[in-house]
Amino acid sequence: MPRTEKRTVEAGILAMNRGQANLSNWTSKIRSVIESVFFRWGFVIVLIGFLLGRAYILSNILPFALPFFAAVYVMKREKTALAFLALIGGALTVSLENTAFTFASIFMFFVYNLFFARFTKKIIGLVPFQVFLSALTAHLIVVYFTEQSLVLYDVFISTIEAGLSFVLTMIFLQSVPLLTERKGKQQPLETEEIVCLIILLASVLTGTTDWYIYGLSVQHIFTRYLVLISAFTAGAAIGSTVGVVTGLILSLANVASLYQLSLLAFSGLLGGMLKEGKRIGVGLGLLIGTSLITLYVDKQADIAITLLESVAAIGIFLFTPKFLLDKLARFVPGTVENSADQQQYLRKMRDVTSQKIARFANVFQALSNSFSTYGYVQEMDKEEQIDLFLEHVTKKTCNNCFKKDQCWSVKPEQTYEYMKEIMAQTEEGTLARNRKFHKEWSKHCMRASQVMDVVDRDLMHFYNDQEMRRQMRENRRLVAEQLQGVSKVMENFAKEIQREKENHQVQEEQIIESLRSFGVEIGNVDIYCLDQGNVDIEMTIPNVSNERGECEKLIAPMLSDILKETVFVVREERSPYPHGMSTVSFGSAKTFSVDTGIATAAMGGGLLSGDSYSTMELGAGKYALAISDGMGNGERAHMESKETLKLLQKILQSGIQETIAIKAINSILSLRTTEEIFTTLDLAMVDLRDATAKFIKVGSTPSFVKRGDRVIKVEGSNLPIGIIEDFEVDVISEQLKSGDLLIMMSDGIFEGPKHVENHDAWMKxxxxxxxxxxxxxxxxxxxxxxxxxRGGFIEDDMTVVVAKIEKNMPKWATIPIASKQIQ
Incomplete structure (x- = not known):
């Protein structure tokens, strides 16, 4: 392409993008202006108030005006004047009698408000009672002054009108805020709120009863338009509900419109069922519904008017902006837009949570780096320590001596060797008895006795200070490692939160179809993961179908055939009701399994042993076996070993690496008490996916692996926990095989046999x-x-843990079924 043409195309693209940006800006500005007019200026309240001021039912009952005014007075008090003027203006377009009643009811509302005001501020539920009394009193007063008398019929009608106002007040208190308030983020509407909103809109449309355009009823056009919007955004159920409620209120306003109840309900149902056909489908449903019901009600009627009204409603519906329909759909539970909005909100919350956890992980990492580098006391060798101490001595003795230059400039090596000898003999305690050295040193130094006194006085303080610095360094390093371990766990957790539940709808339908084709009744299937070795599926099945173990014997084997890997029942929650639904979780079976045997005995046949043991599943396909031997015997040793294993289990289950976990336990136990309480720890972690094992031995006896006729010894060289503040944890790795026997024991077993010199050979x-x-x-x-x-005597606490590694064989064979493999 020539350069000129390329530049022309690029300029065109830029101009197009600029035009789209300008159009988007204009659209947002227009939308902002419309929202300001409707919500901030109160045009919605004016429009609704004007139409409700005209609305009536059963020819002479006016229950709408006062409930709307009361709702606005309670919810949007600054718009009370607009609501009053709109209601009076609407009533004036009907008759002076309507205007008088509307004014009288609002006036009585304020009269009763003098009494109710002190209560309604705290208890909003008293407002309907205030409206009931106001409507009843106002209607009786207006009837009395117009007819100069009151009969029982007037009291009966007034009570009915006040009762309707009472009910409508409760409805309007829920629905008016939905139309008059604009919020950036709203929760989905409840079913009751949707019904209340429909009643309000239908009541508003009642005010257009006698409005016609070219012979077409405005009321019929907009009620059908309301049904179209409901059916399109929410489906057949909401569409038919809107039709029923709207038709019922219209029929109350005009008995001749009773057929509108069935017409709108049937049209809403058909429109919702044809929702897949987009707007054209919903409009076609309205045309079919109105035509059929009109023919059924009166075959001789002129259908042309009805069809034209429906066409007009469809026309308005087709020109309704898409963003408005999408916005309405977000507030209706169960719609695609609402689900997408909720998913977006959940993703946002997930991202925020993940970011916060990641920040905490960064904080712990920063703390770890700070402990590792900031204020780090570099380890010094022996020569550096000697130089540092001698520098300290010379500052106190040689700096003010007139022979300093002769000693440290002319003969520095000789002076340095003399002072090193003084330091060495002081440390050994032989300086005071060495007369020969005293004479030589006195000839060399003018302040010989002062130098020896300073060395004798400050040497132990110097070594103590160096030891404290070393301990601080080791403690910093230990804390840094632990903080880094916590940071890693939190970082991994943040990544796990980011992983969304994948959409497995197709696979779920395939599983349901495959199982049902085999005759298995399934309620629902939820797939959370289909990764090899990490399958996670949840099903709901009837209790009756699971009474004989169908999940384990039938469904799991069929899933194994479908997924081409062994699947078993992980968890089952039965419904407490006889004909309820059970929830069953299925997961991948591990490649290997561990079968354990444990034997233990306390010294002298007592009840409390100083040994403790634990076997635990850590998740992620790992299985741990541990033995801890507390120092000595009895209750104290038992508590120490038990506490060690409890800490180990909690830390390992959190996801921290095993070496860091053991260092953390060592730090905790060493800091918790000043007594010399030591504990051994023998830990074996087996990966059930490939049978690899990691052994960590902290002051413990060797373990043995029996493989056929061979016996393999596994041993380590770490000191018991609590002896020193820091140590390097040696990890021994071993590849186990199916059929291997892993034997772990405390020293009471390994060193227990009497008159045995070679315990290794005896045990093997x-x-x-x-x-x-x-x-x-x-x-x-x-x-x-x-x-x-030992002749039947138990002279020490004894514990032995045996684990057998076996290839995991499913209890039930797979059941082949005629279905495609799940992808």
């Missing part, structure tokens, strides 16, 4: 001689062998 031989593969039997045999070797 005993494990190798065991013929059974049952974990519980192995644990019982080992503890029994140790007790027998």
């Amino acid at each position: 031989r005993k494990i190798k001689e065991i013929q059974t593969q049952d974990p519980q039997e192995i644990a019982d045999i080992l503890i029994e062998e140790v007790i027998r070797s």
Whole structure:
């Protein structure tokens, strides 16, 4: 393309974009002006008030004006004058009698308000009673002054009118704010609010009863337009409901319009059912409904007027802006627009939550970096420490000496060696007895005794200070690692929040179709994840269908065939009602499973053992086994070991890495008490997806893995928890196989056999001689062998945990069904 043509195309695109931007700006300005006129200036209140001032039912009952005025007075008091003028103006267009009654009812409302004002400010529910009394009193007064008498019929009509005003006040108190207030974000309307809003709009349209344009009823056109909007935005159910309510109120205003009830309801139903055809489909439903009902009511009637009114309503409907219809649909529960709006809100809340958690993660990371770098005391070797101390000594002794230059400039090496010797002999405690060195040093230094006194006095303080600095450094490093671990957990959690539930509608329908074709009754299927090895499906099925274990025996095997991986029942929640629906969760079966056996005995046959054990599932396909041995025996040792395992379980379940978790436990236990309480920890974490195992041994005895005739020893070299404030955790990795037996034990088992010098060889031989593969039997045999070797005495706490790694075989075979594989 030539450059001139390319520039012309680019200029055209820029001009088009500029034109679209200008159009968007003009549209937003016009929308802003319209919203200001309708909501800020109160044009909506004026329009509604004018039409309700004209509205009446049963020829002479006027129940609409006062409830609307009361609702505006309570909800939008600054617009009270506009509502009053609009109501009076509407009543004037009908008759002076209507005007008198409207004025009298509003006047009586203010009279009764002198009494009710002190209560209605706190209890808004008293407003309908105030309206009831005002309407009843005003109607009786107007009738008395116009007819000069009151009969029982007048009292009866006045009571009916006041009762209707009472009900309408409660309705208008809910519906008026929906039309007069503009909010940036509104919650979806409840069913009651929708009905109240429909009643208000139908009541407003009652004020157009005698309005005609070229022979076409304005009331009929706009009531059908209201039905069209309802059916298009909310569907058949709301469309027919709007038709029923609107037709009922119109029939009350004019008995001749009673057929409008069935006409509007049927049209709303047909329009909602043809919603998939967009606006044309909904309009076609209105035409069909109005034609059929008109023919049924009176075959000789002129259908042309009815069809023209419907066509006029459809025309207005077709020219209604799309953004207005979308905005209305957002407030109706169950619509696509409402669901999208809710999803957008949930995504926004999810993003905000994720960002806050990410910020907290950054804070913890920053704290970790701060502890790692800021104020870091660099570790010094022995020579650097000596130089630092000697510098301290020379500042106190040599700086004011006249022979300083001779000692440190002429003979610096000799002076340095003498002072190092003084420092070394002071540390060993031999300086006072070394007379020969005293003479040599006195010949070399004019302040020999002063130097030796300063070294003797400050050397221990110097070493203590260095030790404190080292401890501070180690504590900073430990805190930095723990903060970094917390930061990593929070960062991963923020990423998990960002993962949305994927749309699996197609797969859900395929599963429902496949299961129902097999004769299995399914209520609902929700798929949360279909990732290999991480399937998460939730179903609702009747209680009756699950009484004989159909989920485990039938549905799970069929899902295994559909998804091409083993699926099992994770959780089942049965309904408390006999014919209710149970909720069942299905998930991926792990590749391997762990079967455990545990045997334990307290010293002397007591009840409390200083050993504690735990087996736990940590999620993400990991299984942990742990033994903790508290120092000594009895209640204190039991509490220490139990607390260690409790802390370990809580920290590991939070997602923190196991090495950081053990360091955190060591820090907590070492800081919690000044007593010399030590605890060992033997931890094995098995990944059930590939059978890899990680062993962390903190002061614990070796573990053994029995694989056929082989016995593999697993040992570590870490000190018990609580002895030193910081240590490096050694992690031993081992690849386990199906059929392997993992045997973990406390020192009471490993070192328990009497008259045995090589405990490793004895334990390996005993494990190798065991013929059974049952974990519980192995644990019982080992503890029994140790007790027998001691002549039946239990001289220490004993605990042995045996785990068997097995390939996970589903209990029920897959059931092939004729269906496509779920993608």
